[in-house]
Amino acid sequence: MPPTTLFPGVAVVTGAGGVGIGAHVALAFATEGCSRIAITDLNADLLQQTKAKIQATAPQVEVLCESGDITNSQFVSTFMKRVVDKFNRIDYAVNCAGILGQDERSHEMDISSFDAVNNVNYRGCWMSSRAELQEMLKQEPLPGLTPSRPAQRGAIVNIASQLGIVSRPKAAAYCASKSAVIGMTRADAIDYSKDNIRINCVCPGVIRTAMTTGTDEVTERLAPAVRIAPMDRMGLPEEVADAVLFLCSPKASFVQGHAMVVDGGYIIN
Incomplete structure (x- = not known):
């Protein structure tokens, strides 16, 4: 019998x-x-908001909620172990933490600002993925969606950016950090294919979130990118989530090492 959920x-x-x-x-x-979900974020109050929304939408879902800093390797390892202690396994892992940084050319950027961007966007993503892989390798695969689909030990989706593929002015550190996520994703996809673990990334364009609309300065900074995209609008976070869930699902059972662009056509224009 097929599962009742993907x-x-x-x-x-x-x-x-x-x-x-x-x-x-x-x-x-x-x-x-999905009835067992673990979430983390640096901001404890915002994390509780997410937990409340999940439970209001799907009261039957068990939620493990723990705030912490994904640039701290000890927290990352401890959090993943707690997930396994509670739920016994990790099947789908999505690494979404990221920051923009200031709008400045490289000679204007100080090293601490460069490190801040890369510590979250690349190093934090790598540490999260590394800890997830360590746990996934210990577990038996889930059965396939149908007998014709292979079993899957785990699926990881890293959030990169359209600016990991093309660059824009005054964002060298950010562009490089997201390019690194794409390169890491592809290399890991090669390494862990034999373990039945799929690893892909999504490259969003300008998405309407608190990070992109929090201040007039940031909104103005991103306006040209919105205008460049043929669809001429900001994307919705739900539209990115749809792409992420596809890549995690068994419907993407032969998709490996892919950088899926969700950007309203930005990079083709």
Whole structure:
């Protein structure tokens, strides 16, 4: 008998606080039938907001909620172990934490600002993915969606950016950090294919979140990118979440090492 949901396993979402991409990914898992979800974010209050939305939408869902800093390797390892202690496994992992940084050329950027961007966007993503892989390798695969689909030991989706593929002025550190996420995703996809673990990334364009609309300065900074995209609008975090869930699902059973662009056509224009 086929499963009643595409997501019978356990989902982990980092950077899940507030109204950003991570929060919408976590909510989408709950809406699509995943009944065990673990979320983390640096901001404890925003994380509780996400938990409340999940439980209001899907009261049957068990939520493990723990705030912490994904640039701290000890927290990352401890959090993943707690997920496994509670739920016994990790099947779908989505690494969403990210920051923009200031709008400045490289000679204007100080090293501490460069490190801040890369510590979250690349190093934090790598540490999260590394800890998830360590746990996934210990577990038996989930059965396939149908007898014709292979079993899947785990699926990881890292959130990169359209600016990991093309660059824009005054964002060298950000562009490089997201390019690194794409390169890491592809290399890990090669390494862990033999373990029945799929690893992909999503490259969002300008998405309407608190990070992109929080101040007039940021909104003005991103306006040219919105105008460049043929669809001429900001994307919605729900639209990114849809792409993420597809890549986690057994419907993407032959998709590996892919950087899926969700940007309204930005990079083709």
